[in-house]
Amino acid sequence: MTARTVYAAGGVVWRVVDGKLRILLVHRTKYRDLSLPKGKVDPGETLPETAAREIHEETGIRVSLGVHVGISHYRLPRDREKIVHYWAAEATDAAVRASSFVPNKEIAGLEWVSPKKALKRLSYPVDVDIVEKFRARLDEGALRxxxxxxxxxxxxxxxxxxxxxxxxxxxxxxxxxxxxxxxxxxxxxxxxxxxxxxxxxxxxxxxxxxxxxxxxxxxxxxxxxxxxxxxxxxxxxxxxxxxxxxxxxxxxxxxxxxxxxxxxxxxxxxxxxxxxxxxxxxxxxxxxxxxxxxxxxxxxxxxxxxxxxxxxx
Missing domain, CATH: 3.40.50.1240 (Phosphoglycerate mutase-like)
Known part of the structure; x- marks a missing residue:
């Protein structure tokens, strides 16, 4: 890892509701955008740890990571690069019921949508690309x-x-x-x-x-x-x-x-x-x-x- 590179991790959190697959999007308070749950790596932390921690902190839902679904790259101010790793993560019914989420200064709300709708609603192309890769895993029957x-x-x-x-x-x-x-x-x-x-x-x-x-x-x-x-x-x-x-x-x-x-x-x-x-x-x-x-x-x-x-x- 280099000083000019920022590493982060998150997930495509999914569940099946009434026989239909839904994925979780987060409404970020500060940026007024719609994205996938993610966050920066803390000192001494591995990428999988970051993904699980950030998903819980942003959504209140505890998950276990499934398959790795992709990496996004984009530029930050001062010519820095951000690299974000994503895993698929199933939200069980029990985990959703136990969610501790309340609207806060970082996340204003959560929204469960179909993957197709997510592609239209997400604010950034890099997130759209991750959901496309997630859909490919879904089509392969390689999600659960x-x-x-x-x-x-x-x-x-x-x-x-x-x-x-x-x-x-x-x-x-x-x-x-x-x-x-x-x-x-x-x-x-x-x-x-x-x-x-x-x-x-x-x-x-x-x-x-x-x-x-x-x-x-x-x-x-x-x-x-x-x-x-x-x-x-x-x-x-x-x-x-x-x-x-x-x-x-x-x-x-x-x-x-x-x-x-x-x-x-x-x-x-x-x-x-x-x-x-x-x-x-x-x-x-x-x-x-x-x-x-x-x-x-x-x-x-x-x-x-x-x-x-x-x-x-």
């Missing part, structure tokens, strides 16, 4: 999704600096502990609710802060451990199959050598056409993760989309 997150554990103490004899007991380094804390926000933004982890200490410690934030436990799974992989007795296929059948947002925390097998099994379990993208999504540095979006209605229709994120620590 759930994420399976492939996470590589945080940075661990090197083998040379580790006094123990069992590699699975090797702990996180200070950088890894920072990564573990910084992963919480973005993983929550994607709605992760279940945590599955290799029993290795460097994996369980990586997801412990997330478990604390969720108030849930870490499900230990030897089938995705590096020990099992090295011994030729890993059980990645079963673990991945269980997660796909469950159709619930989950994170799988594992090791660099095991991640390509997880990606390959995700492709097989969803009927996806294999390709070079599998190598890309599974090639992660420590503390990084890939979100694999799958159709909630028909997981066997293939991987809908993937996106890689860095912990930044």
């Amino acid at each position: 999704t759930f994420p399976l997150v492939m996470l590589r554990h945080g940075k661990a103490v090197s083998r040379d600096d580790f006094d123990g004899c069992v590699d699975s007991e090797r702990p996180l380094a200070p950088r890894g502990r920072r990564q573990a804390q910084e992963l919480v926000g973005p993983l929550l933004a994607f709605g992760v609710r279940k945590i599955v982890s290799s029993p290795a200490v460097r994996c369980t410690t990586t997801v412990r802060p997330l478990a604390a934030a969720l108030g849930s436990k870490v499900h230990l799974e030897p089938g995705v451990s590096q020990d099992a992989w090295e011994e030729g007795c890993s059980d990645v296929r079963r673990v991945v199959g269980d997660r796909v059948r469950a159709r619930r947002p989950a994170v799988l925390c594992s090791h660099g050598p095991v991640l390509p097998d997880i990606a390959a099994e995700l492709a097989l379990a969803t009927g996806s056409i294999p390709g070079s993208y599998l190598g890309s999504v599974s090639s992660l540095d420590t503390g990084d993760f890939t979100v694999v979006h799958l159709s909630a209605d028909n997981p066997g229709s293939g991987i809908v989309a993937t996106e890689k994120h860095s912990s930044g620590a």
